[in-house]
Amino acid sequence: MAEGKTRIGIMGGTFDPIHIGHLVTAEAVRIEFGLDKVLFIPAANPPHKQHAQVTPAIHRYIMTVMATYSNPSFFVSPIELERPGPSYTIDTVRALIDQYGEKSDFYFITGADAIADLPTWKDIDELLGLCHFVAATRPGCISMIDAVIRRFGAKGRQRIHRLATPELEISSTDIRERVKLGRSIKYIVPESVEQYILKEGLYRG
Ligand code: ATP
Ligand code: MG
Numbered sequence: 001m002a003e004g005k006t007r008i009g010i011m012g013g014t015f016d017p018i019h020i021g022h023l024v025t026a027e028a029v030r031i032e033f034g035l036d037k038v039l040f041i042p043a044a045n046p047p048h049k050q051h052a053q054v055t056p057a058i059h060r061y062i063m064t065v066m067a068t069y070s071n072p073s074f075f076v077s078p079i080e081l082e083r084p085g086p087s088y089t090i091d092t093v094r095a096l097i098d099q100y101g102e103k104s105d106f107y108f109i110t111g112a113d114a115i116a117d118l119p120t121w122k123d124i125d126e127l128l129g130l131c132h133f134v135a136a137t138r139p140g141c142i143s144m145i146d147a148v149i150r151r152f153g154a155k156g157r158q159r160i161h162r163l164a165t166p167e168l169e170i171s172s173t174d175i176r177e178r179v180k181l182g183r184s185i186k187y188i189v190p191e192s193v194e195q196y197i198l199k200e201g202l203y204r205g
């Protein structure tokens with residue numbers, strides 16, 4: 001990691017909907033790793049969720065913009081929404097390198113659950129050469145992350161980092177379930193996102 005390089009965080013996700021777990025994690029990684037900015041990148045057609053019902057991308061994109069607008073270091077990129085076909089991280093990172101040039105270092109931010117699947121990601125060996133990974137640990141996941149790091153040997157130790165973040169047991173799945181059951185989602189998502197979900201009638205089932 002050379003001096004003077006711009007450090008760019010990539011927070012990929014379905015964001016169906018975005019919640020404070022995503023935001024708190026991205027902010028913690030931004031501070032800890034000295035990132036200049038974090039790009040939130042909603043997935044168009046997540047390869048691992050192809051059979052699940054995913055909310056139209058336009059809603060997920062709008063909610064992500066509303067949730068991030070007040071943080072001057074947070075940006076939303078439509079890069080995966082504009083690209084046809086499944087959203088593979090390797091294609092996204094290659095496109096970002098084209099866009100930002102070699103003068104940037106990329107840090108892909110994930111939760112512990114996503115890091116567990118890393119060995120199955122498309123072109124993972126090449127991907128580890130192109131960007132760092134920061135695994136935010138949810139409770140009880142530290143040993144699992146260490147196992148993934150060991151699996152990739154020296155490259156894993158160099159490129160995969162762990163960060164303990166506030167233990168937010170929040171998931172989009174839980175939020176969708178709460179809306180369906182008519183329960184409150186106040187303070188779990190930003191107020192603008194809560195209002196948008198209610199106004200558009202999302203997740204009512
Ligand atoms: P779903 O329940 O629909 O899978 P999710 O809450 O896991 O949604 P995603 O959009 O799938 O959200 O996740 C995007 C990224 O954010 C992933 O890397 C995931 O591991 C991470 N993440 C999700 N929830 C949290 C949380 N509460 N704390 C830290 N990271 C999280
Ligand atoms: Mg998930």
